[in-house]
Amino acid sequence: MPKPASPPSQQTANLLRQDLHPALPVLGILGVGHFASYTLAGLRRGGFSGQVVLSPRNAEVARTLAKEQSCLVAGSNQEVIDRASMLLLSVRPHQLADLLKDLTFRSDQIVISAIAGISLDEHRAAGPLPEQLVRMIPVCSIEAGEGIIPIFPSHPLVEALARFTGTPVALESEEQFDLALVASCMNGWLYEFFGDLADWLTNKGLPEDKTREMILHNIRGATAYGLLKKNETLQDITQGIATPGTFTLDGLKQLRNQQGISAWTKAMDGVLGKLKA
Template sequence: MRSFADLPEYDDGVAVSTQISRAPMINLGVIGTGQFASYFIGGLRRGGYDGEVLLAPRNADVASTLACKHDCVVAASAQEVLAGADVILLSVRPEYAEAALANLSWEGRHTILSAMAGIPIDDLRALLPGVGGIHLIMPGSYIETAPGPIPLYPPAPELMPLLSCIGDVIALPNEGAFNAAMVSLCASTWIYDLADVLASELERHGLEPDAARALTLSNIAGPASFALGLPGRSLLDISAGIATEGTFTRTGLDHLKACCFDAPWREAIARLAESLRPGA
């Protein structure tokens, strides 16, 4: 494992955009070395990012694993991360953010990527006095193994060469839109629980567990990919074109609609959206 002392030095006066335009030369710093950092870094490496990644040492076990698995450098402290990187990923749990970020010396050259869900930009500016740009980001956990959308606010063209290693950047126009994208991310995880219900029922009706799992997940991923290839067509129109009158698909869909299957999903989304409103 390399040490922090092995890293090249960077002039504080070098603009972030200059380093980002030369993506392999970017030094990315990470404060909050946990689950999010693990799949974010994994996604970057999967997508070809070969720049330095400096990790704060607070979660020593995870940091050591990432250093070995993804060629990262564990710094001696969070302040040394700031000294060696201009782009800083913050993935501290929100309830610990104030304590974790206190007493650090931020500079105008630092660009922040915050994955601390629920902390708005105005609050981040109070926590991070003196930083340059602050951006909210929240891709899904699956980006470690597959490309996915990357909600970003505010838009930052200079960050595209870095973030596009992970997937397609969705630049959002305001913080409200970003919060809605966060709800979508949460809903993407609910799909696992829905898939488990479907697979369990298929097992009960005769499929082996492995086959039930594979069929269920493939029949979620396949339709999603198909619909993404038809961006101008409504999802309900696609469904109606398949679930035509008299088909088995239509029979099941009619039953689900009669039971108002969408109601708890809408309620869950409304609850999350309300909790993300400023001042909630």
């Protein structure tokens, strides 16, 4: 099991103060695509005013982000590293070794990896990385400043950065982190589910401009209520609502009979199986 990252060195602390905004890191992003776009949008919306330096590889996206999110585009990936105190890796797993080839990091730098499905040991096998290496799962909801951001191992500066976009949760092992990754996949599945429900309402006659609000606010209300009732299991909340004679219970029985609920956990089993393969 990889050992937790060491506390930030004094040199790292000094680097963090080099930005125009004290205590904010100079953030470098290696891999500028969809993930970088919503992460940056979430950081800026959450009040992060530190300098951000982008990899030039995806030139069109980098130029757009530089304009929209007040970032700098570096001339090379090495320049990104040279300018930054904290680096964010956001490439596909098979691209990591090529990305790291011929790059040199400073020993005190903090590297955050948003690369799904590869362990810390596999990261290190792909190329020379500094001691402070942290895995993180930021899903697209962070653009709205919502959601959980799983982190392993715990690192105070990484958690401080994540708080600009949501709620960081430090996990105790990579096994726990992988389970959190499975849960984050559910985030993407939900939108198709919401869309099907909205289409049903529209097809039955509810105005289209009302269906989206109806579905999303019902879901938001349900999650808020679940978070409020911390002393009840989620199943207990259901039982308290779906009582005999209610329409809620009628619909719930149909979902159970057609495996509409168990299908979700089967999908999670499938993702976890691929992670362990």
